Amino acid sequence: MSIRIPDEEGRLRTYEPRTEPLDLTPGTRFSSRTVFAAAHVVADPFADVSPGTPAAVDWDATLAFRRHLWSHGLGVAEAMDTAQRGMGLDWAGAAELIRRSAAEARAAGGRIVCGVGTDQLPATEFGYPYTLGQIRAAYEEQLALVEEAGAQAVLMASRALAAVAKDRGDYLEVYGHLLRQSSEPVVLHWLGPMFDPALEGYWGSTNLDAAAHTFLEVIAAHPEKVDGIKVSLLDARREIDLRRKLPDGVRCYTGDDFNYPELIAGDEEGFSHALLGIFDPLAALAAQAVRRLDTGDAAGFRTLLDPTVELSRHLFRPPTRFYKTGVVLLAWLSGHQSHFAMLGGLQSVRSLPHLARAYELADGLGLFPDPALAENRMKTLLALYGVTQ
Template sequence: MTIRLPGPGGALRAYEPRSEPSVRAPGAPFTSRTVFSAAHVVADPYADVSPDAPAAVDWDATLAFRRHLWSHGLGVAEAMDTAQRGMGLDWPAAAELIRRSAAEAKAAGGLIACGVGTDQLPVTASGHPYGLAGIRAAYEEQLALVEESGAQAVLMASRALAAAARSPEDYLEVYGHLLRQASEPVVLHWLGPMFDPALEGYWGATDLDAATHTFLDVIAAHPDKVDGVKVSLLDARREVDIRRRLPRGVRCYTGDDFHYPELIAGDEQGFSHALLGVFDPLGPLAAEAVRLLDTGDTRGFRDLLDPTVVLSRHLFQAPTRFYKTGVVFLAWLAGHQAHFTMVGGLQSARSLPHLARAYELADGLGLFPDPKLAEERMRTLLGVYGVEQ
């Protein structure tokens, strides 16, 4: 039986969904790469909240999804941009998410790293009127919470620092202070402006060569406090360049949702580990691919993961920061949650043709454990939009 899906121009086209369920067995953590999936949060659909109200989270469904990722050997990157930090998830909810997920990780024996930022600093009518001392204090508060929870810290880029910094030296001062305080090695996260326009000019320059120089200076000054770097610039060539210039022992975690198969596979001079938002919907398939890499089967890894790039590029197309909508949509279709509702009302951030194409691509890849359920839910959404079958 076919389903009629709307295309970019609004015309309906027939698509025949697959009928065979996707079965991918859980497994142990990987041996050749460290792989984190940044994980989304599940909103409470019954909460009577407005888009700018504090986030209402369905904790049971949110934690169940993390157990799903851990069961396949993936680590969880918690409370990062995939979890709508700065786009619906406020700091009190993020702090609770970190506490709950870290405790769940300990019980499940799962790998977890949590985002540390400055988003408890309110934005006023004049923007971010904070000095470096206030920004350091905000970072310190979040770093202390993550370390107390027993999770690894990911130092995320700060909108407040991007607004307050006047030179590369300001970044060197703030990050140097934090790294000296960190009790364990952290991951530094360079999130590009395509993911958050407020981060334009991070590291003190809009010129990426100059920004890269400052980024590497921070790491070179504290190599013992940096476990790795997550590079989210959607620029494979620059990531490889950074990877080759890192001090020995400092890892590169790709955050490039456009080029991840080639970056994880690597070359004769090294490879990237992974911390990716697209591994939220791709989790079981990505885990199967990395296990092939564990055996030395690079070709098999690429054959399995390369076809997923079309879907990833679709989900992360401009404006890239709204990729979370597609991620949560696919989680709903796959049966990981009972509804398509997001904190901040972000389920409305992508068009129906965009979501229809995401369904088609994901179904073609065999991402849905129950294709019939995914089809029924897609039909339900189409009906809400007035699409007759």
């Protein structure tokens, strides 16, 4: 069998899909690294929604995908940007997602962390007309919900705080207050502007060295309340530098979807754990690779995971924030959901050549449990764009 797909120049070419998937079986949690996959949500394709109305989620399919992640030993990072937080999923939807997923985690014995932000304070035509007190209260509301659900909190970067904060002192005040309030250690998340342009200048400066200093100052003041940091700057050297400056007992969770194999493998001075959007489509393969690390086989880990970087860099190419489209495409092609539809219609934001290349790279890695199903579904998508086979 073969399939005709367009290249980046719009020319059709023939691709020969593989016929057998990799042998990737479920397994238990890992012993050498803590690994979370930031999970996507499955939209309800039959809901009658319009722009500006609340998102409609297919809860059965969404929770089934989380059980898939847990079955391979990964933890779930819930209600993060991969779940279209702030790009289709509002706070009311995120709150429901957190409640349902945390309950499912208890039933399945799976590990879960959940995003805490301030997205109940939306931008208006005048920007973000809020005070630091209102921003702090919004964070507190979400932190309380996550803790009541029995999940660990990830303090995400706030668009409202980025807009309102006057200097580094405002970040120190808000985060210091939240860490004093938290009942359990949290994960601090530094999300770069490539993932969300509204976060430019976070931690009080567009100079990343100055921003890192403030970030580390927050941690140093409350090390007992910080389980770890999640760094999403797509800069391996900067992450390593931050990692080496962390207090003892504070972990670094890489969020670098460009350089994750080398960061997780580590060096003579340490390594990163993982909280990654790319581990949503790579879950089974990533789990198998990390189990190599559990046995001390760093070379085997790199042998399995290094070839996946080309796919990840493709999905996360600029505008990086639209990587979710490729993630959902691969979930559909893998049989984890019955359709290729997204909250807010974001399935339309990537070009057909981009989607076709994602299919080709994923197929080449053996990611599809049923290659024939993936091929047939890709042909259906191509046909909608007018490509005949």
